Amino acid sequence: MSLIILISVIPVILLALFVYSKDSVKEPKPLLMALFASGFVAATVVIIINLGLSSFIPDFFVTDNYEHISFYKLFSVIFLEIAFIEEFSKWIMIVILGYHNKNFDQLYDIVVYSVFVALGFACIENIFYLIPNSLSLGIYRAIFSIPGHACFGVFMGSYLGLAKIYEDKDKMLSRVYMFYAVLVPTLLHTAYNFCLLANSKYFFIVFLIFMVILYIISILKIDRISKNTEQINIEEL
Numbered sequence: 001m002s003l004i005i006l007i008s009v010i011p012v013i014l015l016a017l018f019v020y021s022k023d024s025v026k027e028p029k030p031l032l033m034a035l036f037a038s039g040f041v042a043a044t045v046v047i048i049i050n051l052g053l054s055s056f057i058p059d060f061f062v063t064d065n066y067e068h069i070s071f072y073k074l075f076s077v078i079f080l081e082i083a084f085i086e087e088f089s090k091w092i093m094i095v096i097l098g099y100h101n102k103n104f105d106q107l108y109d110i111v112v113y114s115v116f117v118a119l120g121f122a123c124i125e126n127i128f129y130l131i132p133n134s135l136s137l138g139i140y141r142a143i144f145s146i147p148g149h150a151c152f153g154v155f156m157g158s159y160l161g162l163a164k165i166y167e168d169k170d171k172m173l174s175r176v177y178m179f180y181a182v183l184v185p186t187l188l189h190t191a192y193n194f195c196l197l198a199n200s201k202y203f204f205i206v207f208l209i210f211m212v213i214l215y216i217i218s219i220l221k222i223d224r225i226s227k228n229t230e231q232i233n234i235e236e237l
């Protein structure tokens with residue numbers, strides 16, 4: 001059990017430290033801990049939503065049996081049942097705790113907030129997955145699942161930053177970026193799960209290529225955004 005906890009937590013700590021180290025003006029630790037803990041809340045929200053929706057549309061929410069459905073339905077189920085609900089739940093926590101926070105005064109801040117929420121979500125999800133399963137699954141999730149959630153958080157944060165920039169200049173564009181902050185991570189999350197659940201060695205190769213590209217783009221985004229130290233106008237915060 002202790003080994004499972006370590007496998008679940010160590011990648012989370014390393015990624016959190018990496019993202020935190022890039023911040024030129026460090027965010028308050030209590031805020032970051034609250035954001036991380038809100039990832040646990042987001043995971044609970046996902047469970048509640050799935051239980052509620054599965055009782056209303058049981059034929060759509062198939063939960064485990066993905067092998068005997070078409071690619072179209074597989075994509076639809078992953079998009080709605082897994083990706084959208086998870087990313088939207090994380091988005092809510094970031095907006096509530098981070099987007100309107102007085103400490104959000106640089107673009108990179110919201111990326112940090114988003115990744116911390118995503119890592120909190122990934123941490124508790126990982127523990128739930130690993131308790132009844134094997135060590136090999138834990139290693140796989142440490143390499144792919146946890147960094148994957150962090151990458152989705154990078155994209156979410158980058159679009160939330162753009163939404164904040166245009167909040168006073170162009171409200172319509174700001175709303176578009178708020179929408180993208182959910183849509184783009186949802187599509188990336190859908191692609192991630194689809195490649196795995198399609199149950200094909202060809203899709204697994206696509207998955208590996210996809211993950212390498214996702215990691216590279218996310219690291220480049222972190223590097224670029226963290227170097228932008230221009231202050232955001234926070235008079236309205």
